Amino acid sequence: MPQVRFSLAHSKSSREASKKLPYSVWHAILQERGRKPDTVAAWVAHGTPVTPSRADAARADTFPADTDGDPLTPTFTIYSEAEPLRPMCVIQADDSAGAGAESYSVIDDRGQVLARISKSRSPLGLRRAWRIEPTGSGNPLVGYRGTLRSWLLFIVFLPLWLPLTLVTIVVIKLDLDTGDEFTWEPPQRTVWRSRPRDLLASAALDSRLSAYRWTPTELDARIAYAQAVLHRVC
Structure with a gap:
């Protein structure tokens, strides 16, 4: 299956969306369509989900609270452009990583953990390493900073x-x-593979400059977007 290209951008569409939605849009996730204009696939906002209606209030309680000043922050919520009031997932820092590492949980709209993403160092300690561990189907993925x-x-x-x-x-x-x-x-480029030492193995996610190439059959879209957000800010 061909890869999908997307990028994180704070564009005019982000500013316009912030005026209409009950949350401030930090970045838009733009999906590239070749020669056609990029389309917005999702919105990224700081904090836990904003639920303006009482019907959604109960669902918001399934997400971890965002605490100002807590060393386990930042927290981000990714909303689908098609359903901008329904969160696709929440990125919440947690304390599951060992010493010298950072760990984040990717939580779906039902409060279930989709994956854990950690940032540490390569085995030799020379490069930054990202590790994606899906909780359901899918193999763990590892990406090292710089090929x-x-x-x-x-x-x-x-x-x-x-x-x-x-x-x-x-x-x-x-x-x-x-x-x-x-x-x-x-070098900044990071390529996430299930077999990171096998340079011929297919890439589930590949960052080049400010853009990402993602293989949908290898990685859930919500996890791919979450990793891109963390890769940008951490």
Whole structure:
């Protein structure tokens, strides 16, 4: 099955939606359609689900409470664009991860845990690692920050990039009196696979710059969207 491309964006559609919906839209999840305009697949909002009607109030109680200042936050709710008052899932930080790691639960609209997503380090401790563990069907997926090829190129050209970076920072300082406009980072691309060491294995989720490629047969859409949100903010 072909991959679906989507991205997270705070666009005009997000601002317009915030005026109409009972919650403030943080980002829109935009699904790419080739040459056609991107369509909104879902809305992402901070906090637990907003339930404006009494009929929905009981369902809201199945979700963990969002506590300001709690180290287990942030909490996000993803709403379907087709049913913007019905949450697709909630992303809630939890304390199931071990030392030096972060863990998050992805909870469906019935309060059931769909998956747990954790952020830690690779076995050698050199790269950031994401792990998706679905609670139902589906294999665990692991993604490492930066592919082996991108890290190899990064190391090979490092002697050239360092002086160029220094010159750029000096020029920015002289012209703008600040270095905030320039950021230099190592490889960012992350590919989630059930067999992360097998480079020929199919990718369930693949991040490239600000866009994601997702294989629907490999990963539930709600989990894919949740991982993309966490990948963006954590």
